[in-house]
Amino acid sequence: MNRPHDPGMPDSLSAEVGRSHPHESAVLHVTGEAIYTDDIAEVSGTLHAALGLSSKAHATLLAMDLTAVRNAKGVVAVLTAADIPGVNDCGPIVHDDPLLADGSVQYLGQPIFVVIADTHDHARRAARKAQIHYHELPALLNQEAARQAGSYVVAPMRLQKGDARTALGNAPHRLAGKWTVGGQEQFYLEGQIAYAIPKEDRGMQVYCSTQHPSEMQHIIALALGVHAHQIVVECRRMGGGFGGKESQSGLWAGVAAICAAHLNRPVKLRADRDDDMLVTGKRHCFSYDYDVGYDDTGRITAARVEMLARAGFSADLSAPVATRAMCHFDNVYYLADTDIVALCAKTNTQSNTAFRGFGGPQGAIAIEYILDSIARLTGQDALDVRKANFYGRNDAEGRNVTQYGQKVVDNVIHELVAQLEHSSQYRQRRSAINLFNAASPILKKGLALTPVKFGIAFNVTFLNQAGALVHVYTDGSVLVNHGGTEMGQGVNTKVCQVVAQELGIAFRWVRASAADTSKVANTSATAASTGADLNGKAAQLAARTIRNRLADFAVTLFGGTAAEAVFADGMVSLNQNSMAFSALVQKAYLARVQLWSDGFYATPGLHWDPKTMNGNPFSYFSYGAAVSEVIIDTLTGESKVLRVDVLYDAGQSLNPAIDIGQVEGAYIQGLGWLTSEELWWNSDGRLMTHAPSTYKIPAVSDCPEDFRVQLFNNANVQDSIHRSKAVGEPPLLLAFSAFFAIRDAVASIADHKINPPLTAPATCEAILKSITFIQAAQAAQAAPMTGNG
Numbered sequence: 001m002n003r004p005h006d007p008g009m010p011d012s013l014s015a016e017v018g019r020s021h022p023h024e025s026a027v028l029h030v031t032g033e034a035i036y037t038d039d040i041a042e043v044s045g046t047l048h049a050a051l052g053l054s055s056k057a058h059a060t061l062l063a064m065d066l067t068a069v070r071n072a073k074g075v076v077a078v079l080t081a082a083d084i085p086g087v088n089d090c091g092p093i094v095h096d097d098p099l100l101a102d103g104s105v106q107y108l109g110q111p112i113f114v115v116i117a118d119t120h121d122h123a124r125r126a127a128r129k130a131q132i133h134y135h136e137l138p139a140l141l142n143q144e145a146a147r148q149a150g151s152y153v154v155a156p157m158r159l160q161k162g163d164a165r166t167a168l169g170n171a172p173h174r175l176a177g178k179w180t181v182g183g184q185e186q187f188y189l190e191g192q193i194a195y196a197i198p199k200e201d202r203g204m205q206v207y208c209s210t211q212h213p214s215e216m217q218h219i220i221a222l223a224l225g226v227h228a229h230q231i232v233v234e235c236r237r238m239g240g241g242f243g244g245k246e247s248q249s250g251l252w253a254g255v256a257a258i259c260a261a262h263l264n265r266p267v268k269l270r271a272d273r274d275d276d277m278l279v280t281g282k283r284h285c286f287s288y289d290y291d292v293g294y295d296d297t298g299r300i301t302a303a304r305v306e307m308l309a310r311a312g313f314s315a316d317l318s319a320p321v322a323t324r325a326m327c328h329f330d331n332v333y334y335l336a337d338t339d340i341v342a343l344c345a346k347t348n349t350q351s352n353t354a355f356r357g358f359g360g361p362q363g364a365i366a367i368e369y370i371l372d373s374i375a376r377l378t379g380q381d382a383l384d385v386r387k388a389n390f391y392g393r394n395d396a397e398g399r400n401v402t403q404y405g406q407k408v409v410d411n412v413i414h415e416l417v418a419q420l421e422h423s424s425q426y427r428q429r430r431s432a433i434n435l436f437n438a439a440s441p442i443l444k445k446g447l448a449l450t451p452v453k454f455g456i457a458f459n460v461t462f463l464n465q466a467g468a469l470v471h472v473y474t475d476g477s478v479l480v481n482h483g484g485t486e487m488g489q490g491v492n493t494k495v496c497q498v499v500a501q502e503l504g505i506a507f508r509w510v511r512a513s514a515a516d517t518s519k520v521a522n523t524s525a526t527a528a529s530t531g532a533d534l535n536g537k538a539a540q541l542a543a544r545t546i547r548n549r550l551a552d553f554a555v556t557l558f559g560g561t562a563a564e565a566v567f568a569d570g571m572v573s574l575n576q577n578s579m580a581f582s583a584l585v586q587k588a589y590l591a592r593v594q595l596w597s598d599g600f601y602a603t604p605g606l607h608w609d610p611k612t613m614n615g616n617p618f619s620y621f622s623y624g625a626a627v628s629e630v631i632i633d634t635l636t637g638e639s640k641v642l643r644v645d646v647l648y649d650a651g652q653s654l655n656p657a658i659d660i661g662q663v664e665g666a667y668i669q670g671l672g673w674l675t676s677e678e679l680w681w682n683s684d685g686r687l688m689t690h691a692p693s694t695y696k697i698p699a700v701s702d703c704p705e706d707f708r709v710q711l712f713n714n715a716n717v718q719d720s721i722h723r724s725k726a727v728g729e730p731p732l733l734l735a736f737s738a739f740f741a742i743r744d745a746v747a748s749i750a751d752h753k754i755n756p757p758l759t760a761p762a763t764c765e766a767i768l769k770s771i772t773f774i775q776a777a778q779a780a781q782a783a784p785m786t787g788n789g
């Protein structure tokens with residue numbers, strides 16, 4: 001079968017990196033040829049599993065009558081925790097996360113048993129027939145209730161710099177308050193799925209939609225009580241992960257493998273959307289309690305904040321998520337004396353997990369809310385208050401050490417914001433909006449520019465490693481396997497570009513294969529936006545090793561020195577001679593030169609002390625800024641984003657088209673988080689927003705009609721892969737600008753003199769509440785002070 005060729009891409013190109021190659025699977029995506037886990041041709045004898053879920057938020061399991069389930073049509077077997085031969089756990093860090101509930105249930109939706117039947121439908125129908133007797137226990141349903149009860153999944157964390165208490169006491173002005181942001185469902189288009197096929201000698205091949213094949217291998221090996229070398233996990237691609245498949249694909253992979261091992265038959269476990277949303281964790285919602293000091297110019301002089309995250313029933317990744325939140329409370333702003341506490345509340349709800357930004361958005365939006373409020377108190381444009389707080393440009397300017405001790409050595413936020421302020425005509429539009437609002441009593445417009453700085457690296461240092469395996473075949477074509485997983489973000493495209501560049505051949509000669517634990521071992525999750533950084537470097541090193549061998553071999557043919565060999569445009573040139581890459585490869589094979597190699601990369605310069613919360617957790621920072629203009633209807637609370645201008649620092653972009661796509665997608669996903677996506681649990685702890693019918697992600701009609709995304713011309717100061725910068729998560733924070741533009745529109749009702757409280761997501765209801773507050777506050781101010789008491 002022919003591989004799709006890049007339209008208009010000639011064979012001879014001197015640089016593959018930096019070009020806007022289409023996604024390597026773009027044609028397969030749009031023709032429907034791309035194979036996702038559920039599309040893999042089923043082995044004969046394949047069975048289908050479904051989970052039986054808890055209907056209580058917190059209870060002891062008294063008795064389970066599964067007779068009706070067993071007797072249901074098509075059922076082959078029903079398994080519970082007692083049938084797990086090995087370890088009943090899928091917790092990535094703390095082992096508090098049973099695959100199947102054992103003795104008690106801790107949230108409504110927790111899997112209790114699994115039923116295996118001849119068809120997916122039969123399994124699902126049977127799962128509903130269980131008679132489960134619960135002894136109900138009191139449930140903690142939100143983070144405030146958990147805090148009251150002192151219920152946490154991990155010990156409280158504290159990050160201190162200087163003496164915040166004294167500095168707050170000395171501050172010219174103070175602002176204290178409370179605020180909340182909601183959680184968010186990942187809403188990957190392809191739901192959680194795993195397909196397990198037993199192999200000889202207690203081996204197991206598992207196809208799984210996962211960002212973390214090695215972790216799946218580990219969970220399955222433990223659950224089955226076998227060695228890791230008996231388990232192979234493969235993922236060709238995901239239909240999105242967004243963090244939701246970093247740890248939480250473990251449940252599905254583990255349970256599918258247990259079923260397959262028990263019956264010695266292939267078993268597929270695919271969640272339908274409602275079950276997926278009921279069972280799996282989401283972005284953590286956060287509550288904040290803050291107290292800051294500031295001066296007349298709006299510059300923050302001291303800050304104290306307590307962040308309370310709803311972790312759900314188990315630890316999962318909550319500790320590193322909360323750590324990233326604490327390390328992003330500064331965003332692009334210098335904080336002197338600071339005291340940050342983070343609490344991971346243990347609640348009887350889904351175990352919250354990674355979601356694009358991994359706590360960074362929740363950390364940074366808090367300081368943005370505070371600065372936005374300070375601007376109204378000092379009567380300044382919020383952009384000027386933001387600028388007054390920026391980190392210094394360099395050592396001479398000072399103000400460049402973060403609250404966790406890392407020095408910011410690559411600050412470009414001054415130039416980047418200045419460029420965007422100019423290109424977006426921020427000041428002119430501000431005046432125009434003031435005029436519009438003065439003449440428009442019902443519809444109000446708002447505008448905001450918000451900046452972003454995002455730390456790149458896993459904040460758990462050891463995870464910053466990657467491997468790759470590059471094969472050059474005798475026809476000159478190249479197959480790359482690397483530790484990263486493809487979830488639509490384009491990591492394979494970028495890695496193939498890097499390898500093509502290294503070998504001096506055209507992109508179409510290089511192909512990436514599925515992520516596979518039997519090819520590259522002990523991989524980290526594809527997460528923390530590091531996929532291309534880590535795997536790109538590893539693949540580059542592998543390709544370089546092969547190139548060096550080929551160069552040595554070329555010397556035997558042409559003379560000269562290996563260092564002089566040039567690999568470009570599909571040719572290898574040395575000492576006035578030149579030969580096609582494929583011809584040289586053919587000759588090298590006959591001369592018994594090894595034409596494949598591994599590569600390994602570990603990010604240098606990282607260290608982190610979790611006890612003192614101090615160190616150099618990040619390799620570098622990605623920067624960006626966005627201007628959003630919105631309009632709200634003050635009668636209905638509806639909002640619409642009219643225009644968005646973005647400038648994003650992708651360093652020397654590996655692939656501008658893919659990077660711009662990532663920026664656009666992340667902005668819209670952030671917009672959903674902050675405006676329309678509301679998770680709602682009823683008083684029993686049942687998530688009622690468990691399908692697209694009740695949970696509103698952005699639609700095409702929510703996208704701004706005028707959306708201008710540009711990449712900032714910059715090069716990474718760190719020796720990252722071709723001096724590029726990560727792009728996967730940071731642009732999600734650009735959607736802050738839409739939220740603060742909405743708040744600006746609400747504030748315009750009272751001439752920007754009163755701070756409207758506005759919780760996120762800014763749904764119609766939240767906006768109306770905010771409007772009601774501000775109208776009441778305005779009326780109270782306008783009322784004559786001469787009343788009779």
Ligand code: MTE
Nearest residue numbers: 240241242356488489527528529530531728
């Ligand atoms: N883009 C698409 N299309 N689908 C996804 O699931 N996940 C995001 C981001 N962009 C995601 C995406 C998240 S949470 C991360 S951490 C990065 O991609 C991971 O990929 P990278 O490290 O290769 O950028």
Ligand code: HPA
Nearest residue numbers: 320358458459460527528
């Ligand atoms: N991002 C994503 N996953 C992680 C991180 C991170 O910073 N740290 C540990 N797991």
Ligand code: MOS
Nearest residue numbers: 243355356527528
């Ligand atoms: Mo992304 S939240 O680090 O998977």
